[in-house]
Amino acid sequence: MIAIIDYNAGNLKSVEKALHYLGEDCVITRDFHEIEAADKVILPGVGAFGDAMEQLKKYELDKVIHEVTAENKPFLGICLGLQLLFEGSDESSGVEGLHVLDGQILRIPDCPGLKIPHIGWNSLKLINDGRLFQGLTPEPYVYFVHSYYLKASDEKIVKATTEYSTTIHASVESGNVFACQFHPEKSGTVGLSILKNFAKIKEGDR
Numbered sequence: 041m042i043a044i045i046d047y048n049a050g051n052l053k054s055v056e057k058a059l060h061y062l063g064e065d066c067v068i069t070r071d072f073h074e075i076e077a078a079d080k081v082i083l084p085g086v087g088a089f090g091d092a093m094e095q096l097k098k099y100e101l102d103k104v105i106h107e108v109t110a111e112n113k114p115f116l117g118i119c120l121g122l123q124l125l126f127e128g129s130d131e132s133s134g135v136e137g138l139h140v141l142d143g144q145i146l147r148i149p150d151c152p153g154l155k156i157p158h159i160g161w162n163s164l165k166l167i168n169d170g171r172l173f174q175g176l177t178p179e180p181y182v183y184f185v186h187s188y189y190l191k192a193s194d195e196k197i198v199k200a201t202t203e204y205s206t207t208i209h210a211s212v213e214s215g216n217v218f219a220c221q222f223h224p225e226k227s228g229t230v231g232l233s234i235l236k237n238f239a240k241i242k243e244g245d246r
Contacts, residue, residue: 041079043078044066044068045075047070047101054223062235066143079242081116083118086119094180105138114216114218118219125139128136130147140217143191143193143209147189149187158187167200168197174197176234182227189221197213198211199213
């Protein structure tokens with residue numbers, strides 16, 4: 041069973057639909073016991089960093105996220121869910137993130153000819169043998185919607201980058217914590233392959 045964390049940040053149904061398409065059992069929940077009992081956990085999300093952290097703390101979901109990630113349970117952050125795993129964001133000055141991983145969320149720099157937010161398909165440069173990308177062809181295309189991007193403190197955890205005004209750390213992996221700035225659930229067959237790879241990972245795997 042895969043638990044999809046519900047903290048009023050949207051994008052839950054599309055993740056659920058993609059997992060059902062792959063034949064995976066999943067539940068949208070904010071219940072501690074369901075999240076703790078799940079084999080894997082996904083933190084999706086769209087919206088503002090500060091509002092999202094407020095909602096996580098309101099339901100005390102920050103506590104269960106720290107618990108399951110410390111247990112090495114496979115955990116996947118998607119879009120805003122990636123950003124929340126880090127220390128903080130330019131979007132919400134003074135708001136502390138979950139700080140499961142080290143790094144900052146920065147605003148995408150203005151660049152002539154490029155619109156912000158970044159909305160659309162970009163190719164990934166795959167590096168450092170990420171388990172989410174096993175079996176994919178080089179430079180797969182995935183779908184992004186964001187105005188802020190990750191700069192991880194430790195580049196060894198970065199498994200995919202993309203270029204949009206700057207080099208964006210598009211996916212990371214540390215232990216059994218995984219995160220994607222892009223939306224695998226909206227990225228066609230490539231995205232389904234990424235979610236399938238996540239679903240295969242077992243607790244304790246490295």
